[in-house]
Amino acid sequence: MHNETLEKIQILLNGQVYETYSCTITELLGELKINKNIALARNSRVVHAKEWDSVKLEKDDEIEILHFVGGG
Numbered sequence: 001m002h003n004e005t006l007e008k009i010q011i012l013l014n015g016q017v018y019e020t021y022s023c024t025i026t027e028l029l030g031e032l033k034i035n036k037n038i039a040l041a042r043n044s045r046v047v048h049a050k051e052w053d054s055v056k057l058e059k060d061d062e063i064e065i066l067h068f069v070g071g072g
Contacts, residue, residue, distance in 0.1 A: 012062045025052040028063070039066040 006021045022028040025040060025047060040047050041064045047055055057063075 009057060009059045011057060011060065014064055020057070023056055025055050025057065025063075028057060032065075034065065037068055039068070040064070041066075 006023070008019050008021055010017060010019050012018070020028060020031060022031050025042070029036070029038075029052070036049060040052070042055065043062050
């Protein structure tokens with residue numbers, strides 16, 4: 001990925017302003033070093049893991065990431 005050719009965009013990530021060069025959800029998760037054992041919503045719509053490679057992030061997207069916690 002060549003960041004100098006990409007435009008930095010601003011998104012809302014779990015309620016906080018975040019700037020990224022990432023284009024897809026998969027790239028964003030890699031940037032954040034988040035494993036794939038999560039649930040993710042984009043603009044209040046659940047995005048299934050099989051879609052993460054194809055969903056392009058856009059300026060002002062609202063991304064919510066929920067981590068699963070095991071228990072017994």
